[in-house]
Amino acid sequence: MENHDQQAHEQIHSHEEEHHSESFVSKYIFSFDHKTISRQFLITAVIMAFLAMTMSFLFRLQLAWPGEHFWILNFLLGDKWAPGGVLDPGMYMALVTIHGTIMVFMVLTGGLSGTFSNLLIPYQIGARDMASGFLNMLSYWFFFLSSVIMLSGFLVETGPASGGWTVYPPLSALPQAMDGSKLGMTLWLISMSLFIVSALLGGLNYIVTVINLRTKGMSMTRLPLTVWAFLVTAILGVLSFPVLFSAALLLIFDRSFGTSFYLSDIYIGGQALELSGGSPILYEHLFWFLGHPEVYIIIIPALGITSEIISVNSRKPIFGYRAMIGSIMAIGFLSFIVWGHHMFITGMNPFLGSVFVFTTLLIAIPSAVKAFNYITTLWKGNIQYTPAMLFAIGLVSTFISGGLTGIILADSALDIPVHDTYFVVAHFHIVMGVSAILGMLAGVYHWFPKLFLRHMNKKLGYIHFWGTFISAYGVFFPMHFLGLAGVPRRYYSNSAFPMFDNLVNINVIITCFAILAALVQLVFLFNFFYSMFRGPKSVQNPWNANTLEWTTPMANTHGNWPGALPEVHRWPYDYSKPGKEQDFVPQTVPLAEGEVDGGGH
Amino acid sequence: MVKFLIYVTVILMVFAIGYLVRVFELASSLKGGKSHEVTEKDNRIMSKVMMTFLVAFFAFVIWNLKSYVPVMLPEAASEHGVGLDWLFNFNMAILFTVFTITHIFLFYFSYKYYGRKGNTATYFTHSNKLEMIWTIIPAIVLAIIIIFGLKAWNKITAPASKDAIVIQLYAKQFDWTARYAGKDNELGASNYKLITGENSLGMDKADPKGLDDIIVKNEFHIPVNKEIEFKLNAREVIHSAYFPHFRAQMNCVPGMTTMLHFTPIITTEQMRKKLNNPKFDYILLCNKICGNSHYNMQMTIIVESEADYNAWLAAKKPFFQ
Numbered sequence: 058m059e060n061h062d063q064q065a066h067e068q069i070h071s072h073e074e075e076h077h078s079e080s081f082v083s084k085y086i087f088s089f090d091h092k093t094i095s096r097q098f099l100i101t102a103v104i105m106a107f108l109a110m111t112m113s114f115l116f117r118l119q120l121a122w123p124g125e126h127f128w129i130l131n132f133l134l135g136d137k138w139a140p141g142g143v144l145d146p147g148m149y150m151a152l153v154t155i156h157g158t159i160m161v162f163m164v165l166t167g168g169l170s171g172t173f174s175n176l177l178i179p180y181q182i183g184a185r186d187m188a189s190g191f192l193n194m195l196s197y198w199f200f201f202l203s204s205v206i207m208l209s210g211f212l213v214e215t216g217p218a219s220g221g222w223t224v225y226p227p228l229s230a231l232p233q234a235m236d237g238s239k240l241g242m243t244l245w246l247i248s249m250s251l252f253i254v255s256a257l258l259g260g261l262n263y264i265v266t267v268i269n270l271r272t273k274g275m276s277m278t279r280l281p282l283t284v285w286a287f288l289v290t291a292i293l294g295v296l297s298f299p300v301l302f303s304a305a306l307l308l309i310f311d312r313s314f315g316t317s318f319y320l321s322d323i324y325i326g327g328q329a330l331e332l333s334g335g336s337p338i339l340y341e342h343l344f345w346f347l348g349h350p351e352v353y354i355i356i357i358p359a360l361g362i363t364s365e366i367i368s369v370n371s372r373k374p375i376f377g378y379r380a381m382i383g384s385i386m387a388i389g390f391l392s393f394i395v396w397g398h399h400m401f402i403t404g405m406n407p408f409l410g411s412v413f414v415f416t417t418l419l420i421a422i423p424s425a426v427k428a429f430n431y432i433t434t435l436w437k438g439n440i441q442y443t444p445a446m447l448f449a450i451g452l453v454s455t456f457i458s459g460g461l462t463g464i465i466l467a468d469s470a471l472d473i474p475v476h477d478t479y480f481v482v483a484h485f486h487i488v489m490g491v492s493a494i495l496g497m498l499a500g501v502y503h504w505f506p507k508l509f510l511r512h513m514n515k516k517l518g519y520i521h522f523w524g525t526f527i528s529a530y531g532v533f534f535p536m537h538f539l540g541l542a543g544v545p546r547r548y549y550s551n552s553a554f555p556m557f558d559n560l561v562n563i564n565v566i567i568t569c570f571a572i573l574a575a576l577v578q579l580v581f582l583f584n585f586f587y588s589m590f591r592g593p594k595s596v597q598n599p600w601n602a603n604t605l606e607w608t609t610p611m612a613n614t615h616g617n618w619p620g621a622l623p624e625v626h627r628w629p630y631d632y633s634k635p636g637k638e639q640d641f642v643p644q645t646v647p648l649a650e651g652e653v654d655g656g657g658h
Numbered sequence: 659m660v661k662f663l664i665y666v667t668v669i670l671m672v673f674a675i676g677y678l679v680r681v682f683e684l685a686s687s688l689k690g691g692k693s694h695e696v697t698e699k700d701n702r703i704m705s706k707v708m709m710t711f712l713v714a715f716f717a718f719v720i721w722n723l724k725s726y727v728p729v730m731l732p733e734a735a736s737e738h739g740v741g742l743d744w745l746f747n748f749n750m751a752i753l754f755t756v757f758t759i760t761h762i763f764l765f766y767f768s769y770k771y772y773g774r775k776g777n778t779a780t781y782f783t784h785s786n787k788l789e790m791i792w793t794i795i796p797a798i799v800l801a802i803i804i805i806f807g808l809k810a811w812n813k814i815t816a817p818a819s820k821d822a823i824v825i826q827l828y829a830k831q832f833d834w835t836a837r838y839a840g841k842d843n844e845l846g847a848s849n850y851k852l853i854t855g856e857n858s859l860g861m862d863k864a865d866p867k868g869l870d871d872i873i874v875k876n877e878f879h880i881p882v883n884k885e886i887e888f889k890l891n892a893r894e895v896i897h898s899a900y901f902p903h904f905r906a907q908m909n910c911v912p913g914m915t916t917m918l919h920f921t922p923i924i925t926t927e928q929m930r931k932k933l934n935n936p937k938f939d940y941i942l943l944c945n946k947i948c949g950n951s952h953y954n955m956q957m958t959i960i961v962e963s964e965a966d967y968n969a970w971l972a973a974k975k976p977f978f979q
Contacts, residue, residue: 132664146950221947227912228895228948234831235949321913322850324860325894329851337896337911371771372779380789402898403909404916407815411808418800425796426789428760433788435767437780441696442704442772450708450768457760461753464803470810471746474731474739474905477898477945512694523707530715538726543902545945548953556941559729587679593694633779640778655783 087198089190092613094197095176096508099501101197102168103585105204106494107578109159112152114575119144121568123550138216146549147236150219151210153547154237157222158207158245162252165355165493167200170256170294173358173500174263174287176507180606181281183272183623185616188265192258199255206248210241218245221547223348226319226340230311233326243312246305253302256294263291272605274625278382278655279644281604281629282375285382286361289389290354296393297350304343311335338403345396352489353392357385359496360427360456363449366503367431369602370446371438372640374630377430378655384423391420401469402476410469417467421460428457439633439640443600444518448499451526452492459488462537480540483533491529498525498581505588506595510611513592517584524577531570535563601641603629608645628655698775705772712765716758731902732933735940735961737921738814739905745810749803818919822885825878827942828859829890829897829910832951834942835859836878840870840976845889853893863978872974877958880922881967887919897955900945903929909946922961929961 088094115134118127126142133139138148175193179186187193210217219237220229224245232239267280267288280288307318317332319340324330368375375381397405397413431453440446462484465471475481498521505513542560544551551557551564598607605625609617623645631642648654734743771779826837826845837859839845846868852860861868880886890899892910899918900907908918930938944955962970 132661146953150947150950150952225896225947231894234895323894323912324850324853329853333913336913338914372773374781374783376782377784377789380784402907404911404914407811410815411811414807414811415804418804421800422793422796426793429792430789432760432763432767433782435764435771437782438767438771439773439777439779440701440705440768440771442701443696447704450764453764454761457764458757461757464753464800465746465749468749468803468807468811470742470807470814471749473814473907474742474902476907477900515694515696515700519704523711527711530718534719535722535726538722538730541730542726543731543900543943545900545943547947549950550953553954554941554956555937556939563726563729583675591679591683595694599694630783633781635781 087194089186089194090613090615091175091179091187091190091193092508094193095172097197098168098171098175098200099508101201101204102164102172103582105159105163105168107582108208109156109164110575110578112156112159114571115144116149116152116156117568117571119149119549120551121564123552144549147219148216149549150221150235150547151217151237151241154219154221154224154245155207155210155217158218158249159204160490161222161351161355162249163200163204163207165489165497166256166294166351167204167252169355169358169493169497169500170263170287170290171197171200171259172497173283173362173504174259174291176504177281177283177606178263178266178287179270179617180507180609181284181604181629182267182270182275183605183618183625184266184270185618185622187262188270189262192262196255196258196262199251199258203248203251203255206244206251210244213240213244215239215241217241223344224308225344226308226311226337227323230308230319231323231325232312243309246309246312249305250302253298253305256298260291260294260298263287264295267291272622272625275644278379279625279628282364282378282381282385283358283361285385286357286364289385290357290361293350293354293357293389293392297347297354300343301347304340304347307343308340338400338405341400341403342396345399346393348399349396350389350392352485353388355493356456356489356496357388359452359493359499360385362496362500362503363431363452365604366445366449366499367434367453368630368632369503369600370441370443370449371434372441372632373434373438374632375430376433377426378628378630380426381430384426387423388420391416391423395420395467398467398469398472401472407469414467414469418464421464421467424456424460428453428460441600443502444513444515444522445499445503447519447522447526448495448502451522452495452499454526455487455492455495455529459484459486459492463488474543475540477546478540479536479544479546482546483536483540486536487529487533491533495526495529498522501585503600504606505592506599506611507606507609509589509592510595510613511588511590511592512595512599513584513588517580521577521581521584524580525574528570528574528577532567532574535566539563598643601639603631603641603643605644608643626654696773698773701772701774705769708765709769712761712769715761732929733924734903734905735922735924735929736901736904736906737923738810739903739920740923741810741813742905745806748806752799752803818887818917819885822887822919823880824887824889825880826859826889826891827899827910828893829899829944829948829955830858830893831895831949832944832955833875834899834944834955834957836874836957837861837977838872838874838971838974840872842867842870846871850893857977861977869978870976871978872971873977874974875957877960879960879962879967879970881964882922882925882961884964885919885921887917890916890918895948896946897944897948898946900943901940901959902943903940907945925961925963926959927962 128142130139131142138145215236218241228234229238229242310316311319317335319337320332320335364375395417398417401410597611608623625644626647629644633640734740824839824843828835844867847862847865848860850860890910892912897910904920906920908916930936940959942957
């Protein structure tokens, strides 16, 4: 072991010298290196997530104590948007909209896939870098630009887009309809178009890399489930993001060039518009054709990360490796034929609705298989409670509880009374918001040693997990009842008429938990940035894991492995295999004579 | 001045954090700097916290049910709503069972199998039998859910009967207008280009069917135990006609007419008595984001006996008179 380390050290040293010629700009800013790009994505995403969380804190204040004066609102939003510390209704809508957009796209799509696909695909398949470092670099900078433009909505006079993160026309198409449909909406569309470019550049790169650059012996059935998850995610993105692009493009035409793809028979601002033949429903179809795969683009990488972390820390092979691959593929495929369940009450043909009910509920089967397989992986394990493991178990819990309420919403008849109420808000926040965030945080804690060569503090990690997990349920569990009481989402205030007066205390409880959640994230922020520079240095394979990333030296070696690429001889889940000295057998260890590889299929 | 104080506080906080970091580092270096390695003690503590969480979580769930079920919507006030509520409860019973079982397993295993030194996990890679079980059982349960759900869906979305009372609901930023079809029970034609301050629905005077149409704002009445068919239109953006008490909802989309129908079965008076709330009213809400005052776009619905309804309507004048 010592000898090995020393050898590695020498090799790193020689590599460092080789790269002295690299300038600061090419090394840290326009870098082609997958590890640097991964860090860039992660840090940007952490900052964006923090901003989006702050927005949610601001509108939660209004929901719990409507009309109350809060100096913080006035301090952050100024006299225009929070006169006297009371949130302006237009600004409320804008905060809700931008919170949703940032979380869905910038944090959980760009941030999650961008960080972990970039970091882990080359590392875990045994490649020196992504197929195209240049496209990869472009992918990050398009993402960065898109994030900046999204935020810049707060700097224009009429404020950011405020028609909800789905920006349905005609509301989003008509500047007369609300302030948020003016310049802010144009910025939203530009930002989203750039984001799609970034997602496509990244996605194509991930697919090509996984298919072409696997090292010797790394067959598809020896890939870690993380890589499988990233691959399926990238395919979903490449197939569905262009459709959102077309939707956005047509909306840009409708807004700026007088076309009427989505507009028809509209009377607004005292005049009848000469537009006919368009349909807002067309936009909904195009939007949700991306929008539904999108939620799987968010959750599948988190599930992949969880598979890996649960297996490593249970010191057991992931249960049903092939079933896990099969269920990821089934979820991915089905996600393309379920988008109509967002549109049951748009007046679509009821028969078509029935078809979408059927396809949507089918997704519950592979999802159930995944949940049961996680639970079985824990059974008779030797569970090591790293912070990452806690987050992974938390994900299994929220994935189940959020997924179950999805069954109600997928059932068109039952969807009618709860559609667009807080029941939906509770459902999707638990199943994809909280789950994906827990998965992403699990990944951050687990691969922090690979990202920054150091460890995060364990105790702060424990506090962070329990604080986050408890407050996440504290926020979103009572929210179901608001929905069942008939409270529509995106209402600035529930006290404009007496119907919801008996629900005030639910909103107070929710906001209190939201504040707790926000405070706990400060612990994480501190731990994250502090450990990046001053955390204890990590050893090469701190979790005793099998996958290839832990065979690389603890340095930012360009090309990942100083010598030849590793050769793979077995699947990645040989933990606690009988007859072995240690409770893990890295993928690079050749099979013993007569030893059977894999899950014994 | 306040801003200045805030800046000072922020700067002081940065210093405070800096010092905390120093203290924290010194403390961890005294302990030997193993602040990241997981010990058996950590595993044991975390496993106990897992179990505690399970118990606390279910206590929280039960507390939620106890305190919030009473403030949920009252019993369904429409014919199909009663069946829908039953179906909802039936589904919820299944889901709650699954939720309970999976969470007990998840957290119990997390508790029981915490890592101990010298312990080895069981090498258990797959089991076709188990995987078949948890593919087939969910499939059967889902089949039941789908069949019940689609039966209800087909019933609700079937065309309204011919003698249903036709009412148009017209949505605009930010109010509702109801138009009754009058004696012929047929709505007259309308065109958005005819909209004026007076004629806010753009009704076409040339269509004889529209001459007896009646327009009401703020509050509209419907008779109990009669099927009502709503024809929904919107002026400029998408709105959604949401009748929470009647378990009914349909979007209003510019450029097209959408439809929805239901039969109210409890009058406003009866519901007030049942809830012991003399101020209770049925309400129509907008449930699709439609602009800044979206949250305040509502209309009161009065359900009354057919005689009262007829008397109320007879007192109204047709729009073109």
